[in-house]
Amino acid sequence: MRKAGKYVLLCLTVLCLIFIFSNSLQNAASSSRQSGRLVTFVTNVIQSLTGKTAESGVVTHLIRKAAHFSEFALLGFLGTSTVAAFWHKVYGAVQQIAFWGLLAAVTDEFLQGFSAGRSPEVKDVFLDLAGFLTGLVLAWWITAALSRRRKTYEMGVSVD
Numbered sequence: 001m002r003k004a005g006k007y008v009l010l011c012l013t014v015l016c017l018i019f020i021f022s023n024s025l026q027n028a029a030s031s032s033r034q035s036g037r038l039v040t041f042v043t044n045v046i047q048s049l050t051g052k053t054a055e056s057g058v059v060t061h062l063i064r065k066a067a068h069f070s071e072f073a074l075l076g077f078l079g080t081s082t083v084a085a086f087w088h089k090v091y092g093a094v095q096q097i098a099f100w101g102l103l104a105a106v107t108d109e110f111l112q113g114f115s116a117g118r119s120p121e122v123k124d125v126f127l128d129l130a131g132f133l134t135g136l137v138l139a140w141w142i143t144a145a146l147s148r149r150r151k152t153y154e155m156g157v158s159v160d
Contacts, residue, residue: 028117076135
């Protein structure tokens with residue numbers, strides 16, 4: 001990967017982390033407003049598809065948990081891709097990458113303790129870590145596939 005691409009990945013990883021932490025620092029009212037728009041949309045879609053009214057509380061809970069998982073899946077993917085771009089190996093760094101994911105998840109929940117109307121939850125740390133590890137595995141698979149493809153291509157090229 002070109003040098004500029006490595007730094008773009010690094011910047012995207014840092015921006016993703018900033019986005020996650022900024023969401024954690026929102027008070028409960030702001031956070032509810034933000035997810036409320038999506039809840040309304042999903043509830044309307046469910047009603048138009050099924051003809052039944054979806055329970056707003058259930059939809060809210062599922063969307064908020066999916067947001068936790070998705071944000072951290074993206075962070076895991078970007079973080080692992082960044083490590084692969086700079087050091088060309090993911091396999092030997094999986095434990096360190098996972099540790100940074102756990103640290104980010106714990107920090108995320110810790111920050112929620114400082115937001116009015118919100119509280120840190122241990123189960124969200126596990127959900128965040130599960131998302132992070134999903135992103136890590138996805139990036140690892142893609143990195144391994146690209147590496148195999150590159151090696152196959154290099155072996156198949158004639159230098160006559």
